[in-house]
Amino acid sequence: MKRYIKANEWSIIEDEFHATQLRASESIFSLGNGRFGQRGFFEETYSSDSLQGSYVAGVSFQDRTKVGWWKNGYPHYFSRIPNAPNWSGIYVRLIDEEVDLAVWDLKQFTRSLDMKTGISYREFEVTSPKGHKLKIHVEHINSMDNQNICAIKYSVTSINYEGKISLVPYLNSDVAHESANFNDKMWDTLRAETNHEYAYIWVQTKKRDTQICCAMTYHFYKNSKEVTTSPIKIEKEKLTGFSVGADVKPDERVTLIKYVAIVSSLYCDKYNIVEETIHQSKNAKKLGWTSLIEAHSLKWDEIWNASDVVIEGDLEAQQGIRYNIFQLNQSYRGDDPRLNIGPKGFTGEKYGGNTQWNTELCCVPFFLLSTSDDTAKNLLLYRYNQLPKAIDNAKKLGFKDGAALYPMVTFYGEECHNEWEITFEEIHRNNIIVYAIMQYITMTGDERFLADYGLEMMIAICRFWSQRISFSTPKQKYVILGVTGPNEYENNVDNNWYTNYSCIETLKSTINAIDEVSNKFPDVYKKISDKTQFNYQETELWRKMIKEIYLPEDDKLNIFVQHDGYLDKELKTVDDIPKEERPINQHWSWDRILRSCYIKQSDVLLGIYLFYPNFEFEKIKSNFNFYESRTLHESSLSPYIHSILAARIGDVNKAYRLFLHATRLDLDDYNNELQTGLHITSMPGSWLAIVQGFAGMQIIENNLCFNPIIPNEWKSYSFKLNYRKRNLRINIKKNEVQIELFEGKDLNIRVYKSVYSVSKSKILSIQI
């Protein structure tokens, strides 16, 4: 854990230059707008270590996977996120020098990210090797209003320099790919052109499936006056741009505003893409900086109005939760069911893939509760649209009759990951999709969705399980052999409790859904049955499995056992590991990790969290105590779940500590991996820790319930909540719970053990 970001309610501030932390800061200061994004790398040249990544939504590179250890059923490709052409670069040149923070002397460096308005600021003074001093100020937005536009305002003021300052905005497609093997390139540059008015660069992935075009225009000012002389045009094979300059004296300033449009073939016909991109960039210039900023900030106002969380009395928690909401909204806007949320969003190339089960586990519940938009629905439609490919995926592994196995990592529906122990075995991922569907139905009441989309996915998933589950003669039970549970520090285990238990729930939910749909929408049910050749008889085996699936337990310890044989390990606790050896995935060999009892992330406890009402309190407590003490939280999907459980069993201190871990995972770099990007898809976890943990929100028997507690460190916390067409604000203080209904019909809400009716006319106040 490192802390060098200043705590602040609305801003992320770095008030010193940390060269060794540069990649980490680049991650922190990432900017995005749901369509594209980039790490916070410097616009001007930086000649030392840096990860200059720019990424465009829905663009992936399918690398070949047929290496030595390729086996039948392996995917043909694995996905990498290609680094898009650099659209934000600006060279800053004096007569014979160029600004380079890796070489020039640097003073009073500060940068900040204003989360309220979505503007990134940077300011510093530099002295060149020849002694020329400049002051530089940069503002940068990726517009949330016009999602094709990135705009950068770059000002250079002379302190002691007399002569020409040239600002050179450029577009460069000759970029490095962090994840590339053998330094191979992923782009072919189709065309690169500069004229007096605009420049553009047009690229296509080497696989020829996707194109991006970037076009730019600019404004140039000396002091406050626009300069309109012709620029020097730059037009190379993979680099286009302009050099524009003016002579300055000390205290004079030149300012460039770079307007870039970025358009991918996902959103524009390939035949029009160049024209369209140029048009967009010209249009941005016409609107000008001030209008762009205003429209952009207005969008952020709307987001904060809907989903801000206010925590009084704890600046770090306040900053952390806002940072998570901010970054998640930068990564995904929920308006296009072809898109999903990458684990690193637009902040790095690690994991090379887009969609993982993080989406359903962590993002869907957040969007369901925090916005009335169709965001969660679009995420589920993404899966529905990919169902045929999930069926193909299962077929490749030998399953038949329309069984579906959703991929572990995917862009367009095909499996894009090639470790057998994950790809073939971490199959519990199928169940979280069913869970997310059920959550969607519960939270929205939209039963039509179940009929139109949900049930078909659920039947296909249950068909997978009915073939994947086998019968053990010695146990006289159904077993699930050879799986990897959520705890990826164990591979190829038998009877992972979480997998087995979530299968029971999946099968049960599906049988219920079949009954529901066949009763309420018999026509749709018939259509589904015809389409999928579904026969109600199939549920007989499912029912048998529900009753007889083996669930490993240990009576003495009063716990569910993570998997067969887990207790044969040396059962140490996390406290037994020397501090300097953590995170163990950076210090221990994979061999040692696998053999240890240590748990990467919530596994048994994940099941208890997801299906909480099914378990007895004492059992929950003993499981929590046993497993939390062995859990390393080396996955971002873990601390928020344990925080919620700690809150529910009343351990407010532990809940708070785990909440901080979840909330400031990236800002404080808990796992020493910030340099590779942010943990975008687990960011909603901190919001869930507040709502489902501290506020104790649950749906029990179709009732919205709260069981609030408040950490000692806080004076109060409040958040908004959407539930079945109601919009509520919950405000929890040390001795009062306030509930306000903004929209929707009256509603019964249980708080602790009592049920209250809430209506728009009056804020409900409960003394505690």
Next chain:
Amino acid sequence: MKRYIKANEWSIIEDEFHATQLRASESIFSLGNGRFGQRGFFEETYSSDSLQGSYVAGVSFQDRTKVGWWKNGYPHYFSRIPNAPNWSGIYVRLIDEEVDLAVWDLKQFTRSLDMKTGISYREFEVTSPKGHKLKIHVEHINSMDNQNICAIKYSVTSINYEGKISLVPYLNSDVAHESANFNDKMWDTLRAETNHEYAYIWVQTKKRDTQICCAMTYHFYKNSKEVTTSPIKIEKEKLTGFSVGADVKPDERVTLIKYVAIVSSLYCDKYNIVEETIHQSKNAKKLGWTSLIEAHSLKWDEIWNASDVVIEGDLEAQQGIRYNIFQLNQSYRGDDPRLNIGPKGFTGEKYGGNTQWNTELCCVPFFLLSTSDDTAKNLLLYRYNQLPKAIDNAKKLGFKDGAALYPMVTFYGEECHNEWEITFEEIHRNNIIVYAIMQYITMTGDERFLADYGLEMMIAICRFWSQRISFSTPKQKYVILGVTGPNEYENNVDNNWYTNYSCIETLKSTINAIDEVSNKFPDVYKKISDKTQFNYQETELWRKMIKEIYLPEDDKLNIFVQHDGYLDKELKTVDDIPKEERPINQHWSWDRILRSCYIKQSDVLLGIYLFYPNFEFEKIKSNFNFYESRTLHESSLSPYIHSILAARIGDVNKAYRLFLHATRLDLDDYNNELQTGLHITSMPGSWLAIVQGFAGMQIIENNLCFNPIIPNEWKSYSFKLNYRKRNLRINIKKNEVQIELFEGKDLNIRVYKSVYSVSKSKILSIQI
């Protein structure tokens, strides 16, 4: 299984051209001499599918391994066998046509490999698209006498052609690597030169660690008369050679003898390598074809004299066993402890590595018994010399105090394989090294070896186990968690019976060895203790482990259980798999294979084979019946072991069927993979199946014992055997066993239940 090779006592004959079988035939007709070798690809151009591989001993390419799924402890490189420059190519050109068997009409194609003399022959008639008919005859040796020399005699006789025939011998370093990812090249060509007398090509691996030089000279004849006119020189960046020709009329013949020297930097200083190689090729030319052939065949005589097996009454078995002995001797000569035996020898690139545990399991026992040379000793010294790297390898995984883990795949001692489930987990490989050491001591009586080399390895291996074995509280036993047993169709299992059992034997043997060495060679013992910081106290834990290691058993089935949970699987048998789905590794997904009960290769039964005297007959039988019916033999290391066990439990028919499988695995392509190369390192298995299986040879309580049976199909079989400085011939007929002592002192031998004294003066004959 396919059979298109004609059965013959001493030859491998293909009397028809099979274009679709070309890669398979190239494997079958591979040639080698222990220093280099090549697949049986055509010398002339062949423009269709073919795997043109030439390989040089001890030359490996270390490819980077740091791909997406790289984890701590993974090796930095994995090994590939680079395809060496093609040294055997000869273009055959008419005025404006070139011989190409993929295009020209072909008649009376026949090729044969004379195993007695080690000469490969090829003969055929071709008709060009223009109607020109030629008859071609080729002879090829890789000299067993001068191991730097390959010589090829290439004759072309005109049938109806009048005009110039040019023969163009060349060397080409622009070769393809079958195993290369992204078509990358492995060689830099340092120099390529041709003068009027010789041509050469000098290459270095891109990693710059190894060099090869190939140089050639030639003789050219028209009819029987040497032609000495100047050739046309060919000198390109990566190709050198000559074009030599003569005008012919029908029935006239041109003949080229190509003398190539191949020298690697393993055997020659890099500064002299070019000069030395040229010298060698000139020298070969000076000796001439006839002398080279004579010296080469003489070496084969010696080999056959020492290790031929004669089987009367079964041509296919006879051909098979000779083929195995022939190919093994082509791959490895036993004279250089820096070399080992690659799974494919010089016949293919698959497995990309050199040394695997096959060597100790299958090759060491064969060489120990079949030759009085130091071959087995050199193979063990190879491991001894690599002990420091085995210790490093264990250290990388977190083991300390001089613990050693020998690599799964290696060239120079480093682990070169990067699947965690193998690299980190298939650790039983450590034990087979101890087994091989003990076999060496038993068979040779060379106790000094134990003191000088063996014990140090054994201590390091036991130190590994003492850290790797852990204690299970629920079982109150020592357990070995997270391993892959010999059956690689199971990964990451707990308590693989074979691994656990072989650990007990390893620990026991080591404690005995410590006692032996400290008694008989106290000085050496002190030196070892000082060097390794060995403390006798360490054996206390070992003794505890010997007593309390958990060995899974099932009383009802009266079997040892392959590993924890194995019996939870659906226990089908091999007969339940449709024929067209075998081998399953070519038809089933890896996922399905892992979850099935099917066994790739001998696992529990391997343990029973290795430590046979330790088990009761009934137990052996029930294990054999249970596991053999579930074993697929999709590894070449399997059928010979089951054949031996079947013979020992008296099932001669099954033993014979499995022997044929082992013996003709490649000739009849049992596993449909012949195209990738031969199974060199398991070829000795067929010899062991005869000696240890049918002849029932065992060492029991330091006595050489036989318990012969004879397959119905055979009239007799005989083989030679080396044992403690004796050289014996055993001849087994339907009703007689003959034992003849050629060399060494008198010896007591048990045959069935009686003990006989054997002396040089008289052949022992026992009626049965």
